[in-house]
Amino acid sequence: MGILEDLKNRILIADGAMGTLLYSYGIDRCFEELNISKPDEVQRIHQAYVQAGADIIQTNTYGANFIKLSRYGLEDEAKQINEKAVRLARAAAGSRYVLGTIGGIRTFNKNAYSLHDIKRSFREQLYLLLNEEPDGLLLETYYDLEEAREVLKIARKETKLPIILNVSMHEEGVLQDGTPLSEGLTLLANLGADVVGINCRLGPYHMIHALEEVPLLKDTYLSVYPNSSLPSLVEGRLVYETDDEYFRNSAIEFRNQGARVIGGCCGTTPNHIRAMAEAVKGLLPITEKQVKIRKQAAAPIEHHRTEPPLNELANEKRSIIVELDPPKQLSFQKFLDAAQQLKATGIDALTLADNSLATPRISNVACGTLLKQELDIRSLIHITCRDRNLIGLQSHLMGLDTLGLCDVLAITGDPSKIGDFPGATSVYDLTSFDLISLIKQFNEGLSYSGKPLGKKTNFSVAAAFNPNVRHLDKAVKRIEKKVNCGADYFISQPVYSEEQLINIHNETKHLDTPIYIGVMPLTSSRNAEFIHHEIPGIKLSDTIREKMALAGSDKQKQTEEGLAIARSLLDAACDLFNGIYLITPFLRSDLTSNLTHYIQEKETKFSING
Structure with missing residues (x-):
């Protein structure tokens, strides 16, 4: 049985943060390179999520592409880093599903990299991961809808494996280009994503509110990977603080909004994942929901100039x-x-x-x-x-x-x-x-x-x-x-x-x-x-x-x-x-x-x- 068969009748719990945990241990460098230099550390974190109840383990490859690795002079190590990542996750996962993870590249500096370079970098990493035969792909943290569309087209053309695609929001319910979240997710579902959802940047509160406006999709499931909280700066280091009970209650709300894949992003730990796994254990996915209609913002007031440009x-x-x-x-x-x-x-x-x-x-x-x-x-x-x-x-x-x-x-x-x-x-x-x-x-x-x-x-x-x-x-x-x-x-x-x-x-x-x-x-x-x-x-x-x-x-x-x-x-x-x-x-x-x-x-x- 595969992920999509499982999702027909149950909620799957995904793992939480990798980089945040490594950072909390005092490691502050290219986290993906640790697949090679500290494989035991990476595998230990995978195992902790398995023990916490995760059904899905993602590979430590979020930034293991040519563009991001080149920041560290590690672009020539891409093959080894990706191969090792899948093997480490597989060894820890046992019977759980392993997803090959590819992270978004564009942030606010949209012109830093051309779409041509982004697609080339994505395609290279995609091939490296597919060669290791994961159970599916997790494309996450895509702020730019255009980038998400283009990489999804590439992935869908190259593989029939299940694809989860998570976009990220700066503001609740709307993507970076002003597209309402529900429209963006529907577009990605129509392009072939098997599961669409949201991750990173926001915590459970705003993600629950955002999902209230998202309908259940006909042939595509919903996913949600919240941050644990907004980070604070303590003695020069970013610290996330959210108790496990809050995530336990939030998991119920996520399920009530139709999410069938529930995991964690920045700041989440095995304790957060355990709390969510316990909360939804035995609960069936919902098949109907009342969608909250997004209040239409008033048309922006026109500003008239008094002189020609x-x-x-x-x-x-x-x-x-x-x-x-x-x-x-x-x-x-x-x-x-x-x-x-x-x-x-x-x-x-x-x-x-x-x-x-x-x-x-x-x-x-x-x-x-x-x-x-x-x-x-x-x-x-x-x-x-x-x-x-x-x-x-x-x-x-x-x-x-x-x-x-x-x-x-x-x-x-x-x-x-x-x-x-x-x-x-x-x-x-x-x-x-x-x-x-x-x-x-x-x-x-x-x-x-x-x-x-x-x-x-x-x-x-x-x-x-x-x-x-x-x-x-x-x-x-x-x-x-x-x-x-x-x-x-x-x-x-x-x-x-x-x-x-x-x-x-x-x-x-x-x-x-x-x-x-x-x-x-x-x-x-x-x-x-x-x-x-x-x-x-x-x-x-x-x-x-x-x-x-x-x-x-x-x-x-x-x-x-x-x-x-x-x-x-x-x-x-x-x-x-x-x-x-x-x-x-x-x-x-x-x-x-x-x-x-x-x-x-x-x-x-x-x-x-x-």
Whole structure:
């Protein structure tokens, strides 16, 4: 008799955590490698779950795939680790079922690995496990529904063995992309999973509530593997605390919601499994249930902009935005004066960097808010992934929407080691690609976790484009990827070559997404040399450097030459692009004001002559 035959008439108890137990013993490294280096320890845990009453034992292979093992330099040991895992579980299980376990890879950093690489890694581990002839497969902890769908298709094509697939939720009753849990599980059942359910992240309370909204499926059973509790941090170590009696009562509730496979995830121990096994012993599975209808969330409130997005402006007319760095010191008046001067020229927006070059400045959100309140200036707020984790980024976006700052630039951010505090930590929970996707999800009224925000935001999302690279076609591929993530328009690094402007136009003219071309006036020969040699991604031509050098130490000549070079670049840029991005050096708003007037005069002459 196999698992599926057994499940027709009884509830099966699965085992609990492996990694948490090993961690509690003071082992804090690749747990899957212990199949080789400490097999007795792994087998002892399997045996403890068998003695506790588990009917199903899973292999210690959650992260035994190429991608995860490569973090430890163990990718070449994948075959041995997986083979050994099945044999250890089999030796301990006796007559119990052994499931080959494969864990999900995607987390919040969705773009860390391509779906192609994930499928290749999954397929390799799948073959290794199937060669050892387990009784079935357990695919668990899939936060990303797309990943779950794709790996299930592969597994179902390659084997007729029973497949249990557990997804994970950040929020009760909803998956990461906003799909209701019941819809997600139904989809996976239709793709061939024999058992579908939930595991990890949440404890019994929230999982019971989530299952109340899930109907019994016609030809597919339900599973549930809760965490023992939310972990606490005790002397630098994660500790889970939940008593066995709570799990005993929870097991009855799981059974009442239709679960036929009941196990444990993070923090659970043989004691938790024993309590659940005793609780459901002799109970038959339910065949009918009253499904709680999920209360429909009110449609997210539309958020209407009072001004057209900058990408629309650049599609319709000449649009000029100007970057003005927030001050490094708390004296603010000079910044306001510069902003006032730039407003008078009729620019479309001021762009405010987010601690550029990893150097702390007054918050660009504070600057943007004051500019809006005091000068009625539109701000484009840069957001880096460097300084905020996922929690901070989501909070930051909610704050920007609350303040009505709807124009944002999503960038990775310069690494902290190049700034004033080289010992500071760079976070990088997300990449710029992930951040763009997250902002677009906000525009659908959904938080990262899939939970409704109560309203739709209306962010217009800019992305960075660095054309100052050896292979421009690769940079264009990168912006195409950002377009796919949802970027509305692009802002380029400063360009110092008319020939390069033509190349950029030729390589990007197939895109419908507008580009604001960056132009930054040089202030001196020293400034030119610094930019050429020390600013990542920017190189000046020998001709430009020579022109700035010939200006000598005369500040007036330096300014005139810097402006002359910038005007020449603008002549070429304006012929090819509608969007112009002027970067103000050292709060020299007189320079960018001069160039703004120059562009506008060109436009006026063109209109008259045209």
